[in-house]
Amino acid sequence: MKLAILGAGDVGRSVADLAGDYGHDVVALADSTTAAVDPDGIDVDGALERKVGGQSVGSNDPEAVFETEYDVLVEATPTTLGDAEPGFSHVERALEDDRHAVLANKGPVAERYEELRALEADSAGSVRFEATVGGAIPILSTIEDETPQAVTAVRGVLNGTANFILTRMAAEGLDYEHVLAEAQDLGVAEADPTFDVDGTDAALKFVILANVLADGGFALEDATVEGIQSIPGSALDLAAEDGRTIRLIGEATREGVRVGPRLVPENGPLAVTGTRNIVQIETRNAGSLHSSGRGAGGPETATAVLSDVGRLPPL
Amino acid sequence: MDACKREVTTVSDEPGDEDAETDGGVRAYTVRLELVDEPGELLRALEPIANNGGNLLSIHHERGNITPRGHIPVEVDLESPPDRFDDIVDALRDAGVNVIQAGAEHYGEEVSVVLVGDLVDTDLSDTLSRIEDEADAVVRDLSLAAPDGTDAVTSARVRLAIDSGNADAALEAIRSLGSKKELTVVEPLLGGDAP
Numbered sequence A: 001m002k003l004a005i006l007g008a009g010d011v012g013r014s015v016a017d018l019a020g021d022y023g024h025d026v027v028a029l030a031d032s033t034t035a036a037v038d039p040d041g042i043d044v045d046g047a048l049e050r051k052v053g054g055q056s057v058g059s060n061d062p063e064a065v066f067e068t069e070y071d072v073l074v075e076a077t078p079t080t081l082g083d084a085e086p087g088f089s090h091v092e093r094a095l096e097d098d099r100h101a102v103l104a105n106k107g108p109v110a111e112r113y114e115e116l117r118a119l120e121a122d123s124a125g126s127v128r129f130e131a132t133v134g135g136a137i138p139i140l141s142t143i144e145d146e147t148p149q150a151v152t153a154v155r156g157v158l159n160g161t162a163n164f165i166l167t168r169m170a171a172e173g174l175d176y177e178h179v180l181a182e183a184q185d186l187g188v189a190e191a192d193p194t195f196d197v198d199g200t201d202a203a204l205k206f207v208i209l210a211n212v213l214a215d216g217g218f219a220l221e222d223a224t225v226e227g228i229q230s231i232p233g234s235a236l237d238l239a240a241e242d243g244r245t246i247r248l249i250g251e252a253t254r255e256g257v258r259v260g261p262r263l264v265p266e267n268g269p270l271a272v273t274g275t276r277n278i279v280q281i282e283t284r285n286a287g288s289l290h291s292s293g294r295g296a297g298g299p300e301t302a303t304a305v306l307s308d309v310g311r312l313p314p315l
Numbered sequence B: 001m002d003a004c005k006r007e008v009t010t011v012s013d014e015p016g017d018e019d020a021e022t023d024g025g026v027r028a029y030t031v032r033l034e035l036v037d038e039p040g041e042l043l044r045a046l047e048p049i050a051n052n053g054g055n056l057l058s059i060h061h062e063r064g065n066i067t068p069r070g071h072i073p074v075e076v077d078l079e080s081p082p083d084r085f086d087d088i089v090d091a092l093r094d095a096g097v098n099v100i101q102a103g104a105e106h107y108g109e110e111v112s113v114v115l116v117g118d119l120v121d122t123d124l125s126d127t128l129s130r131i132e133d134e135a136d137a138v139v140r141d142l143s144l145a146a147p148d149g150t151d152a153v154t155s156a157r158v159r160l161a162i163d164s165g166n167a168d169a170a171l172e173a174i175r176s177l178g179s180k181k182e183l184t185v186v187e188p189l190l191g192g193d194a195p
Helices: A011-023 A042-053 A087-096 A104-111 A111-123 A138-148 A160-172 A176-186 A200-214 A234-240 A298-311 B043-049 B082-094 B124-134 B168-178
Strands: A003-005 A023-031 A035-037 A072-075 A099-105 A150-155 A245-252 A256-266 A276-283 A290-293 B027-036 B055-059 B071-080 B096-107 B109-117 B139-147 B156-162 B184-188
Touching: A003 A011, A003 A276, A011 A023, A011 A042, A011 A298, A023 A042, A042 A099, A072 A087, A087 A099, A087 A104, A087 A111, A099 A104, A099 A298, A104 A111, A104 A200, A138 A150, A138 A200, A138 A276, A150 A200, A150 B027, A160 A176, A160 A234, A160 A245, A160 A276, A200 A245, A234 A245, A234 B109, A234 B139, A234 B156, A256 B109, A290 B184, B027 B043, B027 B082, B043 B055, B043 B071, B043 B082, B071 B082, B082 B096, B109 B168, B124 B156, B124 B168, B156 B168, B168 B184
Parallel strands: A003 A023, A003 A072, A072 A099, A256 B184
Antiparallel strands: A023 A035, A150 A245, A150 A276, A245 A256, A276 A290, B027 B071, B027 B096, B055 B071, B109 B156, B109 B184, B139 B156
16 A cells, blocks of 8 residues: 655654555655655655654655555644644545545544544545554454444553553652653653643543444543542552552443543552553453553554554555 | 241352451341231331341332232341341241341442542541442441641542442442542442453
8 A cells, every 4th residue: 555644753753664564655754844755655764864863854845745646644643632633634635535544643533533434434435543542452453343332341541651650659659740750751751741641642542432332422522531640649558558559541431431540459450550551342242351552652553553554445 | 837938048148259258348138028917017027137237228018919828028128247147037037027038139349439638628527427428338447648747638548338239329429529529539440340
């Protein structure tokens, strides 16, 4: 397949870097200001070197991406809330041109799911978005295999930063502020970690899961969301006395979405440590399935994008 | 009558229940009795329950549904510590009450929640008694941590006994109390892992 990649952050760059290994060609790579476009395949290494070196990705206007011949638009621009722009319009253009769209950007799938599906229905192209939920972990494809109707709930940890902070607080008996500073030094938490610690990032992922289970109907505003900022070290100590710990847990069902700090058994499957993610998929006929792994990171998330590409039918 | 007595069903404890609780922990039981249709019979049947540490939850007195033997079936839901329940059944029989069936129909559940916030200023004992009232729960124990003194943010772990199947409603009530008192409520994650 010929890939046109929008967004040259960690994920976009990794998709470009790994596409060849998966047998695909990169015909365009764009960040918000410039693009490298070549119908015969761009010089990926050169483009990545320029991007990492602080230069422009290429000499084309990002607009030129849509003019070139591509099969799959990879939407890997930063997640935006509300109208989910410009990601939504990017996907809209691809579908209107009867191309496939694969998203790593959570915004359009969480905030405008029904519109996305309506565009897909009118297009020869398909929409896939495994990379929006749980990075490298195959979650949506598992739900697809089980069929969404047979899945009753999805629960788990889908934010590595919050999980890292809670793990460190429990292990070291330190308070939130202290561990957050440490996480920022390690590069685990961003300079502005708000969306990670207030539950928004996890909520977007569980909203996407609820949309898949219920075939739409949810946006971020429908989720009940609480963060971990108000959890002191002493709360984790008390939980530990009882063989439990606290994790930022999300739950998605057809009835709704909830994210908040919850008590879970200390040695239970959901109490993953560090930046690891886990989901428990509760099924009607097959009990609970657990998948755990790296929920973020460039190459990890890129593998989810590329396995989506592999599942697309030829146009 | 003797034939009836032999019908007594004993329901064994649920398997796989982790630590068997010997202290604390009440369970809910259902007892089916057959009473003679005479004034004072019902009261006479209930006294041995209360006198042996049972807590009456509900009484279903089927006056309109007389048994072939001319007795009135009565279904009594009660809570008691598991080790007292046999005493209650024995006391009923000693009192001449015809016990048709006695068993644990459902088990009391336990849930723990962690509360975080200004627990002292928001009147902890009021918080606990409102949890008992509004969540229809019994506080089994309480563990407090106030590393920076009671004027600062404190945490409490509260272990509650609730009726089976009532966990969602109880947690909902605690959540709404928490938001009224501006306390963070860390609830257990129910479902999924439960057998």
